[in-house]
Amino acid sequence: MNNFKESIINFLKKETNLENIELETPPNPEMGDYAFPCFVLSKELKKSPNEIAQELSKKFKPNDFVSDVKVIGSYLNFFLNKNKIAEQTIRQVLKQNNRYGTSNIGKNKTTMVEHTSINPNASPHVGRARNALIGDSIVRILKFQGYNVETHYFVNDVGKQIAMLVLGAESKKNIIFKDLLGIYIDINKKIEQNPELEKQALGLLSRLEKGDKKIKKKFEKIVHTCVKGQANILSELGIQYDVFDYESRYLRSKKTDETLKLLEKTGKLFIDGFNRWVLDQKGYGLGMKVPVLVLTRGDGTSLYPLRDIAYAIELTKKGTYIVVLGEDQKLYNEQINAALKELEIFQRKVVHYSFVLLQEGKMSTRKGNIVLLEDFMKEALSKAKEELKKRYGNADEKSARAIAYGAIKYGILKVSPEKNVVFDWSHALSFEGETAPYIQYAYARASSILKKSKSKKSLHRGDFFANLKEKEEAELIRILSNFPEVVGKATNELRPHLIANYLYSLAQKFNEYYHIHQILKADKSIRDARIMLISAVRQVIKNGLNLLGIDVLERM
């Protein structure tokens, strides 16, 4: 919180004896910068809210931060000292530079973030990309806040789906990443027609679990090809992982046995009629008919939940464990957390996102009705190049990527994750309006002015900032001063879309300002102050976009 707000809250606390003071923003800046609604006090004091506001206003004395108060209706409105807030905000932005916005709340804290974790069966579609992009942005935000972050990718390399892929690939040689999707769709079709093949796939899986070295090699080869291909695409988008954890590592491992023993101590573990180990999960309010978690098969081999719990135990040992999961895993994740709670282990924090739908319906890799992330990237890239050519006659690769991938990322990140998204090409490829290119453009405009101004960054003091007296300037400064609060909220709630929305409003305000007021042609003193202001705007846009994994361009 900034000291402006703090000084107002302190005043109100003193005068009203309220524990929590909620300040609001008036609908219109001319009405003030902060507002205190007096309704809450009217019952207690048996006076009309307006009277209360009047009385409070008389008690208020202007100070360094707040220059005036005004009663409007039932609201007591505070007017900040504009010079002071301008000076403090701009100086802080320019001084902290790339660090402006951080509160360092993550200092000396370690966090494990697991995201993406796509099944190694094919090239990722745009729905999966939602996971990776949200995850990557969360990683960036946490790092920015000073957390020591380790990024994990859990590879589900021993599933039935992979077994099917291995089966489908049996007769083929020199398989490359691009072939996998076709093979996967094909084998799914065949299995639908001939259930006998499914048994064959499960047979492969069981031989793998029993340690058949030849089969193991086959799996490894395919999985390797797939993970590498997936990671390449994501890396093209600037998404990196510190550790790839393979589920196969937990097959017949001591860790799953140990986990089972730990769970046994809770007294909630039992063997059911099929000779499976099952965890009783009554009392957790899980929305299930029978609240249980099946941990092993009848033959004692582990099922995914058991391996997942073992994995979670490992990660939580190193730090807070955050995981990004699709909405289909909500209940499952509650079950895992309930199991961890039984073991008195910190639960994992989860960020859920809803699925991306197509106009024709749901996406299904199996059926092949999907939009591949790589195709989306290609389309966006070619459109970005086209736009660049229109303007400059040629298109450099780096700029085109920043624009194209920025648009993809922003388009996905700006929507709150619990919403279903319907993918639409023309909408997704738009570079206008509430998009990354719009924000990047505002940045490029600011950069261009600064380049032409040739002025050196110097931090002026005092009434120098009194030269910023336009209302658009006050609004810009106000938005700039909010940035740390927005980043803080996005961190606490693990919601990157808050930053995306913030950046748009900042860019919008800047563009408005740009059109109304001249910077380079203004009088010397005003010009200098405005240059300070827009270099602060530029810096904040850069910091914010960086948290979304979006690059900036000095020219576009």
Place this chain on the structure above:
RNA sequence: GGGCCAGUAGCUCAGCUUGGAUAUAUCAACUACCAAAAAGAGCGGCAGCCUUCUAAGCUGUAGGCCGGGGGUUCGAAUCCUCCCUGGCCCGCCA
């Protein structure tokens, strides 16, 4: 059948966790009519703005019973409840 999430302009979405912008509480009486009552963007639509720091921009305009009904409250898009529609889930897939 049960659980979780979503429903805001033609389309895509902010805002909802923490209720607030033409206020006048509470109590009593009157309580019939009338008037006045600003919900935020983008896209798309319509009308404008490039010899002026980059038009990927800006300005104006039309477009909303905030899914529907009840309730709580001085005040509800926001809280509670029921219903409708869509997404996801509910024992040996991962």
